Amino acid sequence: xxxxxxxxxxxxxxxxxxxxxxxxxxxxxxxxxxxxxxxxxxxxxxxxxxxxxxxxxx
Numbered sequence: 001x002x003x004x005x006x007x008x009x010x011x012x013x014x015x016x017x018x019x020x021x022x023x024x025x026x027x028x029x030x031x032x033x034x035x036x037x038x039x040x041x042x043x044x045x046x047x048x049x050x051x052x053x054x055x056x057x058x
Contacts, residue, residue: 001027001040009045021046026058 006029021044029038029047038047
């Protein structure tokens with residue numbers, strides 16, 4: 001998922017009142033055509049670094 005798409009998802013999620021999200025599906029994040037190393041929740045747009053994913057057990 002492109003970083004700009006993730007930002008758009010985050011804005012839409014905030015407009016819904018930022019309900020809790022269990023982050024059921026994560027996708028690799030890209031900036032232009034380069035991977036950032038982060039993953040993004042395809043539901044709410046929150047991005048996670050590799051260290052955060054490790055803490056989450058993912």
